[in-house]
Amino acid sequence: MDFYHKPVLLDEVISYLAIKPGGVYVDCTVGGGGHSEAILNIDPDIQLIGIDQDAIALSAAQKRLQPYSERIKFVHSNFSQLINVLHTV
Numbered sequence: 376m377d378f379y380h381k382p383v384l385l386d387e388v389i390s391y392l393a394i395k396p397g398g399v400y401v402d403c404t405v406g407g408g409g410h411s412e413a414i415l416n417i418d419p420d421i422q423l424i425g426i427d428q429d430a431i432a433l434s435a436a437q438k439r440l441q442p443y444s445e446r447i448k449f450v451h452s453n454f455s456q457l458i459n460v461l462h463t464v
């Protein structure tokens with residue numbers, strides 16, 4: 376089953392996040408990867424951790440974000456486990 380998700384309020388999310396070059400960001404609901412892609416596109420030194428509890432969504436995000444694979448770590452988990460995830464990546 377193909378997973379596709381159009382990122383909602385993308386411009387608003389990016390403007391309110393006030394992304395810093397070289398920053399490290401966590402997308403706790405990476406889904407299809409749309410918001411993460413926009414964050415990674417802002418600066419070539421940005422690193423990102425993409426979390427999702429849905430394995431199908433995660434593999435869709437991995438496919439979409441393959442060009443950024445050097446700068447992104449994917450974690451199949453519930454964001455309620457965020458602290459543990461951040462200790463392991």
Ligand SMILES: C[S@@+](CC[C@H](N)C(=O)[O-])C[C@H]1O[C@@H](n2cnc3c(N)ncnc32)[C@H](O)[C@@H]1O
Pocket residue numbers: 380381382383403404405406407408409410411426427428429432452453454455
């Ligand atoms: C609306 S989609 C996110 C779309 C994503 N921002 C994009 O641009 O494609 C929400 C995602 O959050 C994931 N999700 C919802 N609750 C979660 C939780 N507690 N922990 C981890 N992932 C969760 C769902 O599996 C789904 O893939």
